[in-house]
Amino acid sequence: MKNILCIAVAATMAFGSAAADRWQIKPDSLVININADETQLPHADHVEMSGEKMAVVLYWSLDSDAVFGLNRALVFPMLRTIPNNTHASLMLHNDLDPVSMIRVNNKAVKLKTRNIEINGMMNVVGINTATDSRGTTSIEVCRRIFPTMGAPAMAELYTVSNIGTLPFNLLIPKISQSYATDAARGVQGSYTVTAETYGDGSFNLNPGESVDFSLVIKAYPGKDDSVGILSATEELEKRKTFIDSLDENLILNTPDDVIDAEFRYAKIRGSESIYKTKGGYMHGPGGESYYAALWCNDQAEYINPFFPFLGYNIGNESALNCFRHYSRFINDEYKPIPSSIIAEGDDIWNGAGDRGDAAMLAYGASRYALARGDKAEAEELWTLIEWCLEYCRRKLNADGVVLSDHDELEGRFPAGNANLCTASLYYDALISAHYLGKELGKPSGQLAAYSRQAKDLRKAIERYFGRDIQGYATYRYYDGNDVLRSWICIPLVMGINERADQTVKALFSPEMYTDDGVLTCQGYPVFWDRATLYTLRGALYAGYPDEVIPRLSDYSRRRLLGDHVPYPVEAWPEGSQRHLSAESGLYCRIITEGLFGIRPTGFKSFELKPELPAGWNFAELKHVRAFGSDFDILISRASSDILKVSIINHNGRTQKFSIRQGESIKVKL
Numbered sequence: 230m231k232n233i234l235c236i237a238v239a240a241t242m243a244f245g246s247a248a249a250d251r252w253q254i255k256p257d258s259l260v261i262n263i264n265a266d267e268t269q270l271p272h273a274d275h276v277e278m279s280g281e282k283m284a285v286v287l288y289w290s291l292d293s294d295a296v297f298g299l300n301r302a303l304v305f306p307m308l309r310t311i312p313n314n315t316h317a318s319l320m321l322h323n324d325l326d327p328v329s330m331i332r333v334n335n336k337a338v339k340l341k342t343r344n345i346e347i348n349g350m351m352n353v354v355g356i357n358t359a360t361d362s363r364g365t366t367s368i369e370v371c372r373r374i375f376p377t378m379g380a381p382a383m384a385e386l387y388t389v390s391n392i393g394t395l396p397f398n399l400l401i402p403k404i405s406q407s408y409a410t411d412a413a414r415g416v417q418g419s420y421t422v423t424a425e426t427y428g429d430g431s432f433n434l435n436p437g438e439s440v441d442f443s444l445v446i447k448a449y450p451g452k453d454d455s456v457g458i459l460s461a462t463e464e465l466e467k468r469k470t471f472i473d474s475l476d477e478n479l480i481l482n483t484p485d486d487v488i489d490a491e492f493r494y495a496k497i498r499g500s501e502s503i504y505k506t507k508g509g510y511m512h513g514p515g516g517e518s519y520y521a522a523l524w525c526n527d528q529a530e531y532i533n534p535f536f537p538f539l540g541y542n543i544g545n546e547s548a549l550n551c552f553r554h555y556s557r558f559i560n561d562e563y564k565p566i567p568s569s570i571i572a573e574g575d576d577i578w579n580g581a582g583d584r585g586d587a588a589m590l591a592y593g594a595s596r597y598a599l600a601r602g603d604k605a606e607a608e609e610l611w612t613l614i615e616w617c618l619e620y621c622r623r624k625l626n627a628d629g630v631v632l633s634d635h636d637e638l639e640g641r642f643p644a645g646n647a648n649l650c651t652a653s654l655y656y657d658a659l660i661s662a663h664y665l666g667k668e669l670g671k672p673s674g675q676l677a678a679y680s681r682q683a684k685d686l687r688k689a690i691e692r693y694f695g696r697d698i699q700g701y702a703t704y705r706y707y708d709g710n711d712v713l714r715s716w717i718c719i720p721l722v723m724g725i726n727e728r729a730d731q732t733v734k735a736l737f738s739p740e741m742y743t744d745d746g747v748l749t750c751q752g753y754p755v756f757w758d759r760a761t762l763y764t765l766r767g768a769l770y771a772g773y774p775d776e777v778i779p780r781l782s783d784y785s786r787r788r789l790l791g792d793h794v795p796y797p798v799e800a801w802p803e804g805s806q807r808h809l810s811a812e813s814g815l816y817c818r819i820i821t822e823g824l825f826g827i828r829p830t831g832f833k834s835f836e837l838k839p840e841l842p843a844g845w846n847f848a849e850l851k852h853v854r855a856f857g858s859d860f861d862i863l864i865s866r867a868s869s870d871i872l873k874v875s876i877i878n879h880n881g882r883t884q885k886f887s888i889r890q891g892e893s894i895k896v897k898l
Contacts, residue, residue: 508574540854585651645707721767
């Protein structure tokens with residue numbers, strides 16, 4: 230580590246101060262208005278979008294003349310390639326540009342981009358205008374780019390309009406491309422990939438008239454088209470319906486419009502990346518790498534506990550399916566459970582050994598089961614939770630903390646043989662299992678043991694990890710660690726607050742906090758958004774809203790309105806800040822578990838510990854769908870330290886409370 234730090238001190242990275250906003254928030258989208266500031270050109274970015282059978286990363290650009298360029302990275306997760314490993318989805322790039330092939334009065338046109346919108350899809354508007362003595366010939370092209378929701382295909386719908394004063398003739402080309410992949414490299418043999426336009430022809434457009442055409446790119450096994458002809462118009466409506474359904478639940482309203490909007494977009498990214506595999510619905514991180522597979526951290530720990538709050542049925546199905554897959558690997562010998570289940574459930578990856586995966590599973594499954602509020606599901610998951618807790622108990626070292634080969638960073642940074650993250654996850658899992666076991670009527674002796682083990686583990690965490698690091702009375706991450714690490718935030722998330730004040734100061738210190746959030750390790754210019762998202766959530770839950778909210782607002786503005794938008798990212802430099810999906814789930818949990826402090830305690834009950842910063846007078850979370858209910862949480866400030874809380878159950882009563890800032894409420898629906 231000392232050698233790494235020496236290298237890191239010499240390394241440079243343009244953290245710098247945040248640039249001016251490139252994007253603007255509109256009621257239902259993010260918009261770049263190109264005419265407003267052409268000094269920001271040229272510009273390039275990438276954004277990922279997903280449906281049940283495919284994903285696409287749009288690598289898009291604007292040149293110095295505001296001409297739009299697009300390269301599509303297409304991913305078909307259920308068309309498996311050989312070797313059928315973690316990354317074996319059929320992937321290809323396509324930069325076909327039908328817009329460049331249209332002709333107006335038999336001449337090519339160069340469209341200047343007027344604006345770009347992102348709203349779970351991408352809308353691009355371009356204009357070309359020519360004026361002579363007769364009047365103005367002006368063409369506007371609006372292109373809407375999106376993955377289909379249920380087919381292995383993406384679609385682009387183009388609307389060409391005459392917005393000038395003169396009629397013109399429009400020629401739309403017929404494009405039909407098709408090729409077959411190498412049969413020796415496909416699990417199902419050769420795959421056919423086609424790109425075809427619909428709505429081609431010659432059209433005479435008078436001023437005010439318009440015409441639509443579309444491009445559909447799809448893939449399927451063999452030569453027989455199993456997808457069929459898709460209507461881009463109909464597929465667009467399906468995409469809109471999906472986005473609208475997310476907008477109807479878990480609605481955040483605060484004094485900060487940027488946080489509210491980023492929360493909305495994180496719901497979209499967190500929910501769209503679920504694939505309908507032969508092994509059932511599987512949430513996948515994405516990033517042109519991780520599809521049709523499951524991980525103990527991304528799915529079980531990060532996003533599965535969130536889905537019940539959103540009430541997204543496919544999200545809940547994917548969460549339950551994830552835990553069912555992992556239940557296949559529990560064993561009487563208590564051998565490690567695999568870190569990842571890949572290839573639609575047909576294989577596993579365990580290259581990093583034991584990363585504390587059992588603790589991740591026990592934590593995620595117990596929190597999911599409580600928030601989901603479904604007794605039958607919880608009873609099914611209990612065997613997995615029980616096994617994982619026993620596995621962790623058997624891995625306790627002489628100091629009372631859990632041994633593991635690595636942590637979820639899989640050796641990228643040192644983690645010793647017992648790390649703070651695994652121990653903290655196990656601690657929370659014991660508490661959640663105690664609550665869950667009560668709901669299921671499990672033996673009182675077993676539940677008392679879980680409670681006792683949690684208390685003992687909390688003391689062991691303090692003894693083993695509690696240290697003075699770089700002048701802060703915080704935690705070492707592992708035995709021998711002597712620099713600050715981002716994962717010292719984990720105890721705060723789990724309600725372990727013995728060292729909260731110094732830990733928050735350390736995480737938000739100049740040594741650790743940058744414009745892109747928390748560094749993974751002091752002195753080393755690498756960041757993983759997951760650590761920042763955990764840090765902000767933990768510091769809020771620990772009672773530091775005045776320190777967190779300005780940073781959460783700045784982080785949200787950078788991710789939502791800056792140069793790379795609109796979602797939380799994976800990491801830098803690894804992955805070039807891919808829009809991995811589970812990170813968006815972690816963003817949403819900053820709100821549900823940090824700002825509102827929701828801690829599930831039963832199928833119909835939870836603790837609520839709202840944390841408003843001094844500058845906020847209210848915060849609202851409407852249509853929360855957890856605990857088998859549909860309810861609103863309304864927080865308002867009565868005085869500097871008194872909060873008014875209303876819990877409005879849409880199927881029942883309204884509960885009202887008055888509490889001091891930082892106090893908890895026990896809520897039973």
